[in-house]
Amino acid sequence: MKPENRALQSDSNWNWGTWILGKSKNNSIIVTTKLTVLVQGPIIVGAGPSGLATSACLKQQGVPSLVLEKSDCIASLWQHRTYDRLKLHLPKQFCQLPLLGFPQDFPKYPTKHQFIPYMESYASHFSIQPKFNQAVNSAEFDHVMGLWRVKTQDSEYVSRWLIVATGENAVPVIPDISGMNMFKGPVVHTSLYKSGSEFKNQRVLVIGCGNSGMEVCLDLCRYNAAPHMVVRNTVHVLPREMFGFSTFGIAMALLKWFPLKMVDKFLLLVSNFILGNTDQMGLRRPKTGPIELKNVTGKTPVLDAGALSQIKSGKIKVMEGVKEITRNGAKFMDGQEQEIDSIILATGYKSNVPTWLKGCDFFTKDGMPKTPFPNGWKAENGLYTVGFTGRGLLGTASDAVRIARDIVRRGRLNCLMIKQTKVFFFFSLDCFVFDIPCSPPARRIAHHRFTSSTSGESAFQRRVLIRAGGVEINRVARALNAMPVDGGNSRIEAGAYQCNTIIGWHAYVLIED
Numbered sequence: 001m002k003p004e005n006r007a008l009q010s011d012s013n014w015n016w017g018t019w020i021l022g023k024s025k026n027n028s029i030i031v032t033t034k035l036t037v038l039v040q041g042p043i044i045v046g047a048g049p050s051g052l053a054t055s056a057c058l059k060q061q062g063v064p065s066l067v068l069e070k071s072d073c074i075a076s077l078w079q080h081r082t083y084d085r086l087k088l089h090l091p092k093q094f095c096q097l098p099l100l101g102f103p104q105d106f107p108k109y110p111t112k113h114q115f116i117p118y119m120e121s122y123a124s125h126f127s128i129q130p131k132f133n134q135a136v137n138s139a140e141f142d143h144v145m146g147l148w149r150v151k152t153q154d155s156e157y158v159s160r161w162l163i164v165a166t167g168e169n170a171v172p173v174i175p176d177i178s179g180m181n182m183f184k185g186p187v188v189h190t191s192l193y194k195s196g197s198e199f200k201n202q203r204v205l206v207i208g209c210g211n212s213g214m215e216v217c218l219d220l221c222r223y224n225a226a227p228h229m230v231v232r233n234t235v236h237v238l239p240r241e242m243f244g245f246s247t248f249g250i251a252m253a254l255l256k257w258f259p260l261k262m263v264d265k266f267l268l269l270v271s272n273f274i275l276g277n278t279d280q281m282g283l284r285r286p287k288t289g290p291i292e293l294k295n296v297t298g299k300t301p302v303l304d305a306g307a308l309s310q311i312k313s314g315k316i317k318v319m320e321g322v323k324e325i326t327r328n329g330a331k332f333m334d335g336q337e338q339e340i341d342s343i344i345l346a347t348g349y350k351s352n353v354p355t356w357l358k359g360c361d362f363f364t365k366d367g368m369p370k371t372p373f374p375n376g377w378k379a380e381n382g383l384y385t386v387g388f389t390g391r392g393l394l395g396t397a398s399d400a401v402r403i404a405r406d407i408v409r410r411g412r413l414n415c416l417m418i419k420q421t422k423v424f425f426f427f428s429l430d431c432f433v434f435d436i437p438c439s440p441p442a443r444r445i446a447h448h449r450f451t452s453s454t455s456g457e458s459a460f461q462r463r464v465l466i467r468a469g470g471v472e473i474n475r476v477a478r479a480l481n482a483m484p485v486d487g488g489n490s491r492i493e494a495g496a497y498q499c500n501t502i503i504g505w506h507a508y509v510l511i512e513d
Helices: 049-060 076-080 112-125 211-221 247-255 260-275 290-297 307-313 392-410 412-416 442-451 473-481 494-498
Strands: 006-011 016-021 035-038 043-045 066-068 138-142 147-151 155-159 162-164 187-189 203-207 226-230 237-239 302-304 317-319 322-325 329-332 337-339 342-345 383-385 422-427 434-436 464-468 502-504 507-512
Touching: 043 049, 043 147, 049 066, 049 112, 049 392, 066 155, 076 112, 203 211, 203 337, 211 226, 211 302, 211 307, 237 260, 247 260, 260 290, 383 392
Parallel strands: 016 502, 035 155, 043 066, 043 162, 162 383, 187 342, 203 226, 203 342, 226 317, 237 302, 434 464
Antiparallel strands: 006 016, 138 147, 147 155, 322 329, 329 337, 422 464, 422 507
16 A cells, blocks of 8 residues: 655654555555654643743752744744833742842832743743744644643644643634624724824723733823723722832732731731722722732732823823723713713733633633632643633742642653663554564564555544554664565654654554553
């Protein structure tokens, strides 16, 4: 039986060797040309701070990993979907990734243009080389094989472990507001907003009053725009610093010694003293304290970077919820109507995990772990999550360290060590089973592999198992090299036994301890 096409694909960066066969001319065997790779170590989905931190922690423990990224760069959210004036909301000591801190000359609150080079140097320092432009279409656990199968647009990756590092901010949230499609001006989500210079002298409706909404309004004021900020719900606004110290740092220190409710009362007392009564500015506070609310709902308090002073001066107008968008403006819940030139949606982001992770009930329909913090980082069957704590980069660092330690502690990586002696081939395209209990000659493997009949059965009716107990990896490589393909060599290089993967007709190589 002669296939239409065949090719050896080898990736020197990852030391993969793969042999792919095309569909036979008489269509009696269905063969895909999609690259399939058995990954030595975990598969990490996402090359943002979460994915890079986890990969670095694994590497420190001697565990390799494969990072898949749908974009063309690391930290794509930071590089492509953030505004120019963005700074870290917390001091740098709370935002650095594990094992490599920020440079000492960085300011207390690093800017976007400092954080991105830090991420790039972090990846370089730990030799993390993600596979870019690999959007994961599906990931599902194969209970028969005990492996995760992760499919992208052109490849399939197989591993014992899957680490979800796409985080809480994967895709923008676009609210459904009546009349939005009738508005004649531009409607922009903050993921596409760069600078207030694009809205100079305009009347801008900013929907959302979180940290992004406040900062966008502040940025618009710099360009003589007139921002109208929509406050749909209650919100806690705290000063970024108290008495010269980070508010977040003060809260973390106090929580070590005092009950949460007492710390919340202290924060609100000092905030009212520094900022004044925010209720009088149209920013009603929730009844629950800021830290308790964060722990229960994940809703982050706003750390004021100067927007409140602009609200007090009247340059930023606070509006109640939008009832309807009209062609020239908006109608509000309190009966007001305002003409508007542009609309900016500061409505945040959400997880996209439910769109690609299949057959798993660990996540809610909103893409967040059902298990609450601090135990939401670990699921079953080798599934882990990082960056879903609702605690920013500090939570990411904690997750990454825990995941690496857990994988190493369990010692499951031993089943993929190259120099072990028991080798299993799993074939999904043949319908026969051969059990070879001892080290056979290379040509005997080749004979069984290519000359045995499928007896007319469908190619996918039965999973095939060929056992070659006691065969060293180098002998398997020699056997594969001896396989007759059109009277010639299979063209797998002599060093193929060093590869993480040897795949022919979707044959998976697993090495057990």
